[in-house]
Every structure is written in C-alpha cells, then in structure tokens.
Amino acid sequence: MDLSPPLHELASDAVASPAGTTARCTAGNFRWERAVADERAAEYNAYVGEVSSHKDWKAEHKGYVSSFVHVPKDLPRSADCFMAVNSRATLDEHLDNTFLLRLESIDYLFDQPLVADLAQAFWQRFFNSQKDLRKNSLSDTDEALRTEFVTQWNAQRIQARPMFATFLNDFGGDLKQLVKTDWPHLLRDRLGLTHWPSTAGRPLPVALMCFTLDEVRQARAMATRKGAVSSFSRPTVLDSEMSAAFIPAPLLPGNRSYGYTLDLAGTEVTDSFTPELLTFPIDYQPRHIKALGFISREHGLQEDESVLAARNRHVQGLRRLPGCESFGEVMA
Numbered sequence: 295m296d297l298s299p300p301l302h303e304l305a306s307d308a309v310a311s312p313a314g315t316t317a318r319c320t321a322g323n324f325r326w327e328r329a330v331a332d333e334r335a336a337e338y339n340a341y342v343g344e345v346s347s348h349k350d351w352k353a354e355h356k357g358y359v360s361s362f363v364h365v366p367k368d369l370p371r372s373a374d375c376f377m378a379v380n381s382r383a384t385l386d387e388h389l390d391n392t393f394l395l396r397l398e399s400i401d402y403l404f405d406q407p408l409v410a411d412l413a414q415a416f417w418q419r420f421f422n423s424q425k426d427l428r429k430n431s432l433s434d435t436d437e438a439l440r441t442e443f444v445t446q447w448n449a450q451r452i453q454a455r456p457m458f459a460t461f462l463n464d465f466g467g468d469l470k471q472l473v474k475t476d477w478p479h480l481l482r483d484r485l486g487l488t489h490w491p492s493t494a495g496r497p498l499p500v501a502l503m504c505f506t507l508d509e510v511r512q513a514r515a516m517a518t519r520k521g522a523v524s525s526f527s528r529p530t531v532l533d534s535e536m537s538a539a540f541i542p543a544p545l546l547p548g549n550r551s552y553g554y555t556l557d558l559a560g561t562e563v564t565d566s567f568t569p570e571l572l573t574f575p576i577d578y579q580p581r582h583i584k585a586l587g588f589i590s591r592e593h594g595l596q597e598d599e600s601v602l603a604a605r606n607r608h609v610q611g612l613r614r615l616p617g618c619e620s621f622g623e624v625m626a
Contacts, residue, residue: 295327298339315598319538328545331382376522385526393462416443456572478587486556488539497588529553558593
C-alpha cells in the first residue's frame, strides 16, 4: 500500500517493534497490503494526516473506518469497499450464486431495553428447537415471533457496515451436517475472530446466518442512491480496525482474489485457507437464521508469542501459492 512518508516510517518493522507485538503485526499488514488502489490510499493518507506514534495512528485509523467504512444507513453513499475508489479489491460481480455463511454476535440485543424481552422470547422458543429455524413454514405464532425479532434486529443495525462472510462450500457444503458440529467455535477459529468471547466467564450467544450471493446483488441493486459499483470485495487493511489477527492476502490475478482468514486453531503450515469476502449489507430475513449457539471458551492465541507463530505459519502457507513466494515476512 502506498503510504505517506510519516506512515511509511511508522509501518517499518524497526520503528514498530518497540511499540509491541500488536503494533508490529498491524504495521506489517500495511507493508504487505497490495489490494488498496492509489486513489483510496491517498484518501486514507489525507485523513490520517501527520501522526507521529502508533497510538495516534491507531486512533486516526479507527476514525477513518468509522467515517468511510461503517457508514450510517441514512448516509447517501456506500462504504468505500463497494465504491470505485476500491477498484483494485473489487470481486467479480457475476460470481456464481451460492450460499454464504456469517457468524453474528447477538449478545447486545439482550441488553437493549426495547429489544431485550423479544430477544429473550426468541431465544427461549428456538434454542432448544433449532430445527424449526430451518423449516419453510411455522405456526402463525412462531412465525410472528421470528419475524418481529429479525425486524427489530435490523432496526438496531444502524450502520450499513460491509458484511464479512465465507462460503458454505468451504465448510462442507451441507448445512444440516454443519449445525451438528461445534460450529460456534469452528467458525470463530476458522474466521479468525479473536475478539470472541470478550468477557471471561460469560458465554457469548451467536447466530449462524446463511444467505446467497444473489440476495447481496439484489440489495445493492435496490440501493440506487448509494453510489456502489460492486456488491463484493476482498477485505483489505482499511476495511476494519487494526488487528493482529488480520493478514492481507496476496493479490492474485483476476477479480476472484479473496481474503484468507487466520486460523486460530491451526498448528501447522498449510496451503489450504478459508476464503473471506466483504458483501454489500443486506437486511436479514427470518430464513437467514439457521442455528443458535454459544461461544464459551477462549481461542488458542492468547499470548503474543502464539499470535506471531500463527501469523508466521499463515504467511508461510500463503507463500506456497503460485507466484507468492516473496509475499509478506516471517517475523522472528
């Protein structure tokens, strides 16, 4: 990524290392990122400005994400991820229609005064009868409960955030079999969601969401005043807050070059990766909720040393991809 002189200096390993492991890892992400077009890089550099420390850079980066990625629903523009400024990271608009998976934390809904009772009623009705979630038709009472829960949930999603997702086919392709596994921890680990759970000793309620690429395309087509030119993009270092668990993927030829998530449970170098993409935001429908569960245990990357080791394994694996022998760095 083309960084301004002050950011270029902060992104060097020599300058970032004394600031700690997280700063070192996130600085490396900016050095390795190749999917950010020059126009978007210039926009980012102008926003961040003349910062002189990693702490200040992190704060300005968070502000950039809030302003250009986590845009309010009522703003007459889309997130940068789907605009022309992000052309280098755009994915093929005509990807074959298939199913996408997304893991959603719904813990906050139980703390919202206007939604808490409804969320509790929904959970009590469907947690122990999850096959009902996957039925085409329910009783009028159950369907009304499910529909009202999803309606209120959508209302709480006040930002039109890009949606991180992966393909059902990369988890076996059979939803009925997937929900029989420990899918909350499986997806948490495979998708590199290091921030879940965030509160020790308190299980995190999550929902398994499943929707199609066609539904995403339809959502973008209906958002005629948002200026989006694409429905899908690959994640870049500019699309979320700084994280040591995010590693840019090499920019492969063509416009089907996905991101690849860091496996929190991986212990060996691999050349098999879980693809990740950003989709234009959609409003959820009752049918999108396929299962409910809890994340109740920590992932394996709790120490700085384990984070560095996992990142190094990931980079070594990426280097096995054709033409990617020089990608990234193995950090000692």
